[in-house]
Amino acid sequence: MPKEKQLRPKSPPSSDTFPTLNEITREIESEGFVHVNDAGWDWEDYRQFFRLFYKAEDRAQATICLNEQHDLSFYYLRISSRSRTGIIWTTWNYPLSYGLKLTPQFRINRQRPDQSFWQLYQSHRAFLRKNNVQIDAIDPLDDERIEKEMERDLREQIAHNIDKGVLKQTPEGDVKYSWRGMIYLWCQFLLDLVRL
Numbered sequence: 001m002p003k004e005k006q007l008r009p010k011s012p013p014s015s016d017t018f019p020t021l022n023e024i025t026r027e028i029e030s031e032g033f034v035h036v037n038d039a040g041w042d043w044e045d046y047r048q049f050f051r052l053f054y055k056a057e058d059r060a061q062a063t064i065c066l067n068e069q070h071d072l073s074f075y076y077l078r079i080s081s082r083s084r085t086g087i088i089w090t091t092w093n094y095p096l097s098y099g100l101k102l103t104p105q106f107r108i109n110r111q112r113p114d115q116s117f118w119q120l121y122q123s124h125r126a127f128l129r130k131n132n133v134q135i136d137a138i139d140p141l142d143d144e145r146i147e148k149e150m151e152r153d154l155r156e157q158i159a160h161n162i163d164k165g166v167l168k169q170t171p172e173g174d175v176k177y178s179w180r181g182m183i184y185l186w187c188q189f190l191l192d193l194v195r196l
Helices: 021-029 117-130 143-163 179-195
Strands: 034-043 046-055 060-069 072-082 088-092 106-110 167-169 175-177
Touching (some): 021 034, 021 046, 021 060, 034 143, 046 143, 060 117, 072 117, 088 117, 106 117, 143 167, 143 175, 175 179
Parallel strands (some): 088 106
Antiparallel strands (some): 034 046, 046 060, 072 088
16 A cells, blocks of 8 residues: 555545445534545555545534445444544444554544444544543644545554554555564454454
């Protein structure tokens, strides 16, 4: 994968590829989130699509994320609140064990993949309350900054995984899993099997 992931404006996938995109979009908008942009990136046979939303009242960012590789595709929903201290409070329903190590600033509230956006949003609000995160401690974002922060998160995550030995840089300047990373990925796969 490329070491630098730059988000670009991206057209939504077809209804054959992602038949519930419009329905999920309406559900998110019914909670007061505003559709900001569609973005993503493609690399060889791997594609990511992000539909970005923001709710200024709560200073919360919501994202519909679609990952496609070969014939496999899945989506998940993510809600994030970025504190002024750099902590990123995130609620998501990522359906698998995550294949990379998250950077230390992420605090994850993982929920089941079958939960509706409303359930995720309620869980996210409870997550913030439980950790005494007040609205004035959350950094407000604008449309442009949402994408810039996502790009920065991706860059920092790749750098963190190189530092931890999960990824290594190729002579071409891309990154790939190291042997240690392949073992880590295999262990994450086994965790998924245990959860079934």
